[in-house]
Structures are given as structure tokens and as C-alpha cells.
Amino acid sequence: MLEERYRRWLRLLPAPYRAEREEEMVSAFMEGAQRGRAGHDDQRPRLLEIASVAALALRLRLGGPGSTPGSSLCGEAxxxxxxxxxxxxxxxxxxxxxxxxxxxxxxxxxxxxxxxxxxxxxxxxxxxxxxxxxxxxxxxxxxxxxxxxxxxxxxxxxxxxxxxxxxxxxxxxxxxxxxxxxxxxxxxxxxxxxxxxxxxxxxxxxxxxxxxxxxxxxxxxxxxxxxxxxxxxxxxxxxxxxxxPARPLMSAWMWVDTPGLTCVSLLAVTVWCLARPGAPVKPAAPVALAAAILTVPAVLARVGTMPWGATGVIGLNATLQLAVLLAIGITLALIGVRALRAEDGSLTEVPGQPG
Structure with a gap:
């Protein structure tokens, strides 16, 4: 039971690393485990052991030693x-x-x-x-x-x-x-x-x-x-x-607060990525994926702080910002995925394994 529990937690690790090191890690964990009244069957992995496995999995999936090319680029993003x-x-x-x-x-x-x-x-x-x-x-x-x-x-x-x-x-x-x-x-x-x-x-x-x-x-x-x-x-x-007069400046105010500046900044990054069709894709791929990551909380922030029921300039600008952020997120995700696939075809499959 304890060995099965260790193997269950080790599934957090990438498949290539687990295939190479799983048996060694399970043996080390079992040697350090304490026996209870029912042997190992009534024991569970210790919290520090789980934390160490989770931290290792995170490092491997974000560009640590022994990680795959896809994990390295995800870490860079x-x-x-x-x-x-x-x-x-x-x-x-x-x-x-x-x-x-x-x-x-x-x-x-x-x-x-x-x-x-x-x-x-x-x-x-x-x-x-x-x-x-x-x-x-x-x-x-x-x-x-x-x-x-x-x-x-x-x-x-x-x-x-x-x-x-x-x-x-x-x-x-x-x-x-x-x-x-x-x-x-x-x-x-x-x-x-x-x-x-x-x-x-x-x-x-x-x-x-x-x-x-x-x-x-x-x-x-x-x-x-x-x-x-x-x-x-x-x-x-x-x-x-x-x-x-204050009314003509209302639209400008909504683009210099934090949600508005977020929208403008992400739009600038998107334009930069789109303006590099002939440039090497390696610099553009992590940047596009990084901006796509930042777009997700920006969309949620705009939705959460949306002035629902507001009409006129305020409602129009808030709706426009949300639409621009959604378009930016989709565009950046497409740019990043296409650039990553163009750079390294191994991102969608692990050598020696299907898929």
C-alpha cells in the first residue's frame, strides 16, 4: 500500500524522467519509511516527501535539468x-x-x-x-x-x-x-x-x-x-x-487606469509579435506565450470589475477593453503555439512514446 501511494505521487513527474528514475526513488522512499503495526500498509508518504516530489516535478516541467524541450520552453514562457x-x-x-x-x-x-x-x-x-x-x-x-x-x-x-x-x-x-x-x-x-x-x-x-x-x-x-x-x-x-470639459476626457481616463493600461500593454506586445513574421521564432514564442499567460488574469480582472449596467462612455469603453483582451489572448496563444511547433516538432510528442 505504501509503495503504491509513493508511485501515485511520482506520477506528478514527467513520463521520461519517471521511466528512468521511478524505481530508484521508490526504493529510497521505502528504505526511509518507518514500519507501523501493520508493516508499511498503514503508513502514508510524509508531507516533506510529497513536497519534494512536487517541487521536483515543477522544476522539471519548467526547464530544470533533464526536462524535455517543450518543458524548457514552457519554463522560459x-x-x-x-x-x-x-x-x-x-x-x-x-x-x-x-x-x-x-x-x-x-x-x-x-x-x-x-x-x-x-x-x-x-x-x-x-x-x-x-x-x-x-x-x-x-x-x-x-x-x-x-x-x-x-x-x-x-x-x-x-x-x-x-x-x-x-x-x-x-x-x-x-x-x-x-x-x-x-x-x-x-x-x-x-x-x-x-x-x-x-x-x-x-x-x-x-x-x-x-x-x-x-x-x-x-x-x-x-x-x-x-x-x-x-x-x-x-x-x-x-x-x-x-x-x-470632463465628458470628452472620460474615454481617455478609462485607458490610463490599471485595466486600461493592461489592455494597451498587452496589445503592444501582440503587435510586436505579429510584426516579426520573418524573424526567428525562438524569441517570439516565449514572449507570445508569456503575454497569453498574463492575458488570462487581465480578462478575469476586467470581467470582475466590469461596470455592469453602466451606459454611455463608461460601458462602451469597458466592453471594448474586454473584447480587445479576448482577441489578444486568442491571438497570442495561436502565435505562441505555432511558433513553438515551428521551432521544434518534438513539443507535441516524447521520443519513444506515442502522442
């Missing part, structure tokens, strides 16, 4: 998803930081009454809100650590960037529907952290980039986020001053 996600959230962190500087750097008396509840100067409320807007810069720390070959630091910084803002400013969840909407809204960031955690395992290739390229990859999203914050701040000031 997950790692690219983590990198793309960190680039996006670094841009969002720059946007939040820029908005914090514009918002809290302006004297309270200079703002119209009721425009922003930013707390009294030097109050704990003000400090808490400022920190909540500046903590997302930890996404930049995670990206910088990753491109300099320090995935452990990147994982810690990304986790802090995800969790700490909600500790400082807890979400307003009063109904079950609010909890679902909040969970959907944070799903894209959660998937980025998960891709970072499982993609850059101990057997993964080092993510270090050349210094100039790493600096460029870090500086561009921060600069884009700060620029967006300036544009949003200037347009907001013009609307409050009555210089520009």
Missing part, C-alpha cells in the same frame, strides 16, 4: 511572463509615485474643497496614504534585482509590493460582491508574483542581463509611469479649472 509583469507593474509604480508627488506635494489650501481626501498635513493618515502610493516602487526594486541576477531579492520585493499597500490601506470590502471584485482586481499582480516564484526556481537559468540593457529595461517603465502621472495630473487640473 513563465519566466518571460514574470519579466513582462514586473515591467508593467514598475510602470504602474512610477504612475502611483508621480501621482503621490503631485497630490501630496500641493498645499491643501490650493486644492478645491472636496477634491481629494488626502489627510491633514503631518498627520498619521497623510503618512499612511503617502506610503501606500510609494510602496509600489518596490516593483522597480524587484525588476532591478531580477535583471541583475538576484531572483530571491526580486521575489521578496515583489511580494512586499503586492501585500504592503493593502496592509496600509485595507480594501473596502463590505459585501461578498466587493470581495470578488477586489480579488479579481489584484489577480494580474498575483499572477506576476506567482510566475516569478515558480519560474525562477533553483535550476532555472540565471536572469542576469548586461548592465546597459538592464538599466534601460528598468528606466523606461519608470519614465513612462511618471510621464503618465504628469499627463493625468495636468488634465485633471484643467478639468477642475473648467478649461477642458
Amino acid at each position: 513563465v519566466r518571460r511572463a514574470a519579466l513582462l509583469g514586473l515591467v508593467f507593474w514598475t510602470m504602474v509604480g512610477g504612475l502611483y509615485a508621480g501621482q503621490a508627488v503631485l497630490t501630496y506635494g500641493i498645499p491643501v489650501d490650493a486644492l478645491p474643497d472636496g477634491v481629494m481626501g488626502i489627510g491633514d498635513p503631518e498627520s498619521p493618515e497623510r503618512v499612511r496614504l503617502v506610503l501606500a502610493d510609494l510602496v509600489p516602487l518596490l516593483w522597480a526594486v524587484a525588476l532591478g534585482a531580477l535583471v541583475h541576477g538576484r531572483p530571491r531579492t526580486a521575489k521578496a520585493a515583489a511580494t512586499a509590493a503586492l501585500v504592503v499597500p493593502y496592509v496600509l490601506v485595507p480594501p473596502l470590502v463590505s459585501w461578498q460582491v466587493d470581495a470578488v471584485r477586489w480579488a479579481c482586481s489584484v489577480l494580474p499582480a498575483v499572477v506576476t508574483v506567482l510566475a516569478l516564484a515558480i519560474g525562477f526556481h533553483r535550476d532555472a537559468p540565471p536572469p542576469r542581463l548586461p548592465a546597459r540593457r538592464a538599466l534601460l529595461l528598468l528606466a523606461l517603465p519608470i519614465a513612462a509611469g511618471v510621464l503618465l502621472s504628469v499627463v493625468v495630473g495636468v488634465l485633471g487640473a484643467m478639468v477642475r479649472a473648467g478649461t477642458v
Whole structure:
């Protein structure tokens, strides 16, 4: 019974690896097992043993030593998803930081009454809100650590960037529907952290980039986020001053919030992949699959935060974003699968085995 239970857990491993190492692993597990009153029949695999098998299976399926070409490319896709996600959230962190500087750097008396509840100067409320807007810069720390070959630091910084803002400013969840909407809204960031955690395992290739390229990859999203914050701040000031009517700008606002920026960013990646028909497929395949991975939580986030029942500009733009995200996801999946098959025909079959 115990041996059968071990073999059941070993089915998590890829078939080629299991065919080569299963008997050896079962023997090792059985030698270390403790006998009970009924011998081994009343024993079960220990939790640490199950965890070690699961971790090994994950590494093998994401490009560890001895993995198949398909597993290696799937692992590369997950790692690219983590990198793309960190680039996006670094841009969002720059946007939040820029908005914090514009918002809290302006004297309270200079703002119209009721425009922003930013707390009294030097109050704990003000400090808490400022920190909540500046903590997302930890996404930049995670990206910088990753491109300099320090995935452990990147994982810690990304986790802090995800969790700490909600500790400082807890979400307003009063109904079950609010909890679902909040969970959907944070799903894209959660998937980025998960891709970072499982993609850059101990057997993964080092993510270090050349210094100039790493600096460029870090500086561009921060600069884009700060620029967006300036544009949003200037347009907001013009609307409050009555210089520009608010209604024509409603569509633009919906494309510079997080769901809108997600849609625009994934659309840019899709255009990049489509614009490379004559280029080698090796770089395009992992990128397309990585963006397809990120599209799934983006679609769920857009559906979960959909302003159902809203009409006019808000409803039209939300529906358009959802349609664009669905089209992007299908397109990226097709690009990735076709590119992978064109690169290596062994992705759909294991040598010596059917299928």
C-alpha cells in the first residue's frame, strides 16, 4: 500500500524522467519509511516527501535539468511572463509615485474643497496614504534585482509590493460582491508574483542581463509611469479649472487606469509579435506565450470589475477593453503555439512514446 501511494505521487513527474528514475526513488522512499503495526500498509508518504516530489516535478516541467524541450520552453514562457509583469507593474509604480508627488506635494489650501481626501498635513493618515502610493516602487526594486541576477531579492520585493499597500490601506470590502471584485482586481499582480516564484526556481537559468540593457529595461517603465502621472495630473487640473470639459476626457481616463493600461500593454506586445513574421521564432514564442499567460488574469480582472449596467462612455469603453483582451489572448496563444511547433516538432510528442 505504501509503495503504491509513493508511485501515485511520482506520477506528478514527467513520463521520461519517471521511466528512468521511478524505481530508484521508490526504493529510497521505502528504505526511509518507518514500519507501523501493520508493516508499511498503514503508513502514508510524509508531507516533506510529497513536497519534494512536487517541487521536483515543477522544476522539471519548467526547464530544470533533464526536462524535455517543450518543458524548457514552457519554463522560459513563465519566466518571460514574470519579466513582462514586473515591467508593467514598475510602470504602474512610477504612475502611483508621480501621482503621490503631485497630490501630496500641493498645499491643501490650493486644492478645491472636496477634491481629494488626502489627510491633514503631518498627520498619521497623510503618512499612511503617502506610503501606500510609494510602496509600489518596490516593483522597480524587484525588476532591478531580477535583471541583475538576484531572483530571491526580486521575489521578496515583489511580494512586499503586492501585500504592503493593502496592509496600509485595507480594501473596502463590505459585501461578498466587493470581495470578488477586489480579488479579481489584484489577480494580474498575483499572477506576476506567482510566475516569478515558480519560474525562477533553483535550476532555472540565471536572469542576469548586461548592465546597459538592464538599466534601460528598468528606466523606461519608470519614465513612462511618471510621464503618465504628469499627463493625468495636468488634465485633471484643467478639468477642475473648467478649461477642458470632463465628458470628452472620460474615454481617455478609462485607458490610463490599471485595466486600461493592461489592455494597451498587452496589445503592444501582440503587435510586436505579429510584426516579426520573418524573424526567428525562438524569441517570439516565449514572449507570445508569456503575454497569453498574463492575458488570462487581465480578462478575469476586467470581467470582475466590469461596470455592469453602466451606459454611455463608461460601458462602451469597458466592453471594448474586454473584447480587445479576448482577441489578444486568442491571438497570442495561436502565435505562441505555432511558433513553438515551428521551432521544434518534438513539443507535441516524447521520443519513444506515442502522442
